[in-house]
Amino acid sequence: MMTKSHSEQLSRYREHVNAAMEEALQERLGPRARDGELAQAMRYAVQAGGKRLRPALVLAGCELLGGDPNQAMYAAVAIEFIHTYSLIHDDLPAMDNGEMRRGLPTVHRRFGEGIAVLAGDALLTEAFAIVALGPTEKKLPVERYLQVCQIFADVAGVRGMVRGQELDLLNEGKPVDLETLQEIHRHKTAAMIRGSVVAGAILGGASQDDCTRLSEFGERIGVAFQIRDDLLDVSGDAAALGKNVGQDIVNEKATYPALLGIDESHRRMEILLNEAHELLLPYGDRAAFLHDLATLIGERRS
Numbered sequence: 073m074m075t076k077s078h079s080e081q082l083s084r085y086r087e088h089v090n091a092a093m094e095e096a097l098q099e100r101l102g103p104r105a106r107d108g109e110l111a112q113a114m115r116y117a118v119q120a121g122g123k124r125l126r127p128a129l130v131l132a133g134c135e136l137l138g139g140d141p142n143q144a145m146y147a148a149v150a151i152e153f154i155h156t157y158s159l160i161h162d163d164l165p166a167m168d169n170g171e172m173r174r175g176l177p178t179v180h181r182r183f184g185e186g187i188a189v190l191a192g193d194a195l196l197t198e199a200f201a202i203v204a205l206g207p208t209e210k211k212l213p214v215e216r217y218l219q220v221c222q223i224f225a226d227v228a229g230v231r232g233m234v235r236g237q238e239l240d241l242l243n244e245g246k247p248v249d250l251e252t253l254q255e256i257h258r259h260k261t262a263a264m265i266r267g268s269v270v271a272g273a274i275l276g277g278a279s280q281d282d283c284t285r286l287s288e289f290g291e292r293i294g295v296a297f298q299i300r301d302d303l304l305d306v307s308g309d310a311a312a313l314g315k316n317v318g319q320d321i322v323n324e325k326a327t328y329p330a331l332l333g334i335d336e337s338h339r340r341m342e343i344l345l346n347e348a349h350e351l352l353l354p355y356g357d358r359a360a361f362l363h364d365l366a367t368l369i370g371e372r373r374s
């Protein structure tokens with residue numbers, strides 16, 4: 073269980089991130105009253121909610137290294153825009169054909185497939201415009217923001233999430249071995265989670281050693297996050313999750329429970345989370361919040 077003060081910290085982060093996303097949308101789209109279909113679809117997807125785990129990791133990574141989390145707020149917004157785009161596209165009929173997301177009908181069901189594709193495209197593009205605002209507004213060295221751009225492109229694109237989504241699709245209905253399954257999960261999910269912590273840490277002034285260590289940490293919690301997602305698809309509650317369950321079997325996806333069963337999937341998730349906790353040990357008490365986020369990933373029901 074997360075401590076009370078950490079769950080309050082997570083809620084505080086979420087509120088700040090939500091407010092910053094609201095501002096970013098206002099800045100880039102103009103007033104809501106003038107929204108066309110595309111802008112409406114973008115706001116619909118972002119404002120539907122979501123745990124905001126990746127932004128929390130950005131802010132926590134920055135704080136861990138002694139930075140002011142406010143200075144990482146643009147990066148936090150950007151990664152959540154990229155994540156939201158990935159969900160819109162993941163739900164498309166050509167991919168997972170999802171009906172519900174964040175408790176609402178998926179963007180393509182509400183606005184049509186064409187607009188859903190474009191809303192994803194637009195959120196991805198806007199994300200980089202938002203990171204580029206950082207240096208002028210936050211007064212940190214420009215190089216740090218350039219590094220963050222590079223990391224986000226790496227973890228979201230053909231070396232990261234998009235590559236994972238490709239593997240996920242190509243392996244539907246096929247028998248996969250553990251190595252392939254790990255490659256899928258590392259790319260489609262762990263990459264973005266890893267990139268979140270590392271980007272925050274870089275904005276907070278991380279050394280190369282910090283980046284390596286936190287990248288390892290992010291990879292462990294990221295794969296654990298997707299194992300938990302696979303498990304929740306088998307036995308979770310659709311209302312709590314805000315999305316339909318049982319979809320991985322329908323789509324014949326390569327998942328941990330399908331390959332290894334429920335118990336072994338749990339066991340592997342716990343091993344990864346233990347490794348993640350160990351990687352944080354050099355940071356002592358400063359990493360208390362990140363420890364709790366890792367624990368939350370293994371226990372989450374939504």
Ligand code: IPE
Binds near residue numbers: 123
């Ligand atoms: C869902 O991510 C997609 C996966 C990578 C499993 P989240 O579970 O973080 O979704 P939201 O952002 O809270 O809606």
Ligand code: IPE
Binds near residue numbers: 159
């Ligand atoms: C999603 O994995 C990974 C992404 C890159 C969005 P899933 O397809 O399992 O995510 P859900 O279950 O639809 O949220």
Ligand code: MG
Binds near residue numbers: 162168240
């Ligand atoms: Mg998918």
Ligand code: MG
Binds near residue numbers: 162163168170
């Ligand atoms: Mg999906």
Ligand code: MG
Binds near residue numbers: 301302305
């Ligand atoms: Mg899933």
